Amino acid sequence: xxxxxxCPTGALSERDQTQEVLDYLADPAITTVFQxxxxxxxxFGEEFGLPxxxxxxxxxxxxxxxxGADIILDTNFGADVVIMExxxxxxxxxxxxxxxxxxxxCPAWITFIEKHYPDMRPMLSSTRSPQQTLGVIAKTxxxxxxxxEPANMRVVxxxxxxxxxxxxxxxxxxxxxxxxxxxxxxxxxxxxxxxREGIDLKHMEPSAYDDPYMSEYSxxxxxxxxxxxxxxxxxxxxxxxxxxxELEHVEIGQLRGFENVRTAxxxxxxxxxxxxVAMCHGLKGTRELVEEIRAGRMDFDFVExxxxxxxxxxxxxxxxxxxxxxxxxxKRRATLYDIDRHTKARQSHNNQQVQRLYAEFLGAPHxxxxxxxxxxxxxxxxxxxxxxxxxxxxEQAEEG
Ligand code: SF4
Numbered sequence: 233x234x235x236x237x238x239c240p241t242g243a244l245s246e247r248d249q250t251q252e253v254l255d256y257l258a259d260p261a262i263t264t265v266f267q268x269x270x271x272x273x274x275x276f277g278e279e280f281g282l283p284x285x286x287x288x289x290x291x292x293x294x295x296x297x298x299x300g301a302d303i304i305l306d307t308n309f310g311a312d313v314v315i316m317e318x319x320x321x322x323x324x325x326x327x328x329x330x331x332x333x334x335x336x337x338c339p340a341w342i343t344f345i346e347k348h349y350p351d352m353r354p355m356l357s358s359t360r361s362p363q364q365t366l367g368v369i370a371k372t373x374x375x376x377x378x379x380x381e382p383a384n385m386r387v388v389x390x391x392x393x394x395x396x397x398x399x400x401x402x403x404x405x406x407x408x409x410x411x412x413x414x415x416x417x418x419x420x421x422x423x424x425x426x427x428r429e430g431i432d433l434k435h436m437e438p439s440a441y442d443d444p445y446m447s448e449y450s451x452x453x454x455x456x457x458x459x460x461x462x463x464x465x466x467x468x469x470x471x472x473x474x475x476x477x478e479l480e481h482v483e484i485g486q487l488r489g490f491e492n493v494r495t496a497x498x499x500x501x502x503x504x505x506x507x508x509v510a511m512c513h514g515l516k517g518t519r520e521l522v523e524e525i526r527a528g529r530m531d532f533d534f535v536e537x538x539x540x541x542x543x544x545x546x547x548x549x550x551x552x553x554x555x556x557x558x559x560x561x562x563k564r565r566a567t568l569y570d571i572d573r574h575t576k577a578r579q580s581h582n583n584q585q586v587q588r589l590y591a592e593f594l595g596a597p598h599x600x601x602x603x604x605x606x607x608x609x610x611x612x613x614x615x616x617x618x619x620x621x622x623x624x625x626x627e628q629a630e631e632g
Contacts (some may be wrong), residue, residue: 249415250424263302263384265387268292269392273567277433290439291433291438292390293441294439299425303374305370305443306449307366308449308453311362312449313362315580316469332525332535334355334535334537336358338539339361341518346614347613358608360608366446368606369589371387389413390417391419391547397418399413399416404608419549448577448586449583454572454575458564460488460489467498469580474500475501490562495511507534511536512538521537541561
């Protein structure tokens, strides 16, 4: 394959892009669209001295309005769309006896496979991550609905990690020659931006989303940020697709542990019966699990991987303390589960805005249009020098 030069240390990823965001906001010809990742609302308050795990979604929306954001969306909506696509993809692969399938929402994990085990690329779900899914739908469907020229739209993401910056720059995740996500700010950068503009999150009166197309989310979308969350979200929808009725106990306790690697047998019903799933988080567990699978000592149908210990709730772009990692991660996660319990729809397929997106624009999951917009492909990046790979991966694990 062709050798792609990458910045081995990830130094480029660290570039602070707050000025670019301010430039968009100051330009009247530009429509600036923001999205916040599932993990942001449960971690961002700490940047302003609020208690760990406090849900500050409403304050962030208010702060973004004050900043001058034109449209405010939720990455959780993108997560719901991901479940529609990935769940369908997985059922198709199960029918074809193609196992395992690995999740694709964590770019540090994707880069790890591309560099270390490029022969495993066919096992990665082709579904884009929630960030990139939301970006492309904003620049197509939303632009069309709201009468905005896509060339004049900029999508800014607030993300828990620096790996999302690298993801947004991938040429395969663009559309019509433009990136689908223009700028990614880590939580720290976003805090810096608000302070620079004199906005104190603590004093914001909570506000709510008002976009009628892409801001609703289900409980399944909300739990994407914790280890085990993507798996649980996917199973809720796959169960419905297979059985034509909702899973009775949507909170799947056996997926909610915190060990580095967890496995479970889940009854999908119908033609599939019991499937074997695994969830792992953190570099150590990921390496071990991949080696076990490669050696044929373990086999699974579906594997969720998040590179950061705990998942995105403790990503490298969040405020994190190495000493007190676990209590913080657990508090943030507890709030995500609480959000899930209180959303109207707890399954991605019951998100009404997602239903409308499919009815009016995409057709069905995996339609030709959905495939074109919402799926991606992966590169062999193994020809980067081994020492550089190690350095980059260690840094990514360190930084998220
Ligand atoms: Fe980013 Fe970490 Fe979440 Fe992966 S697990 S998407 S590296 S925050």
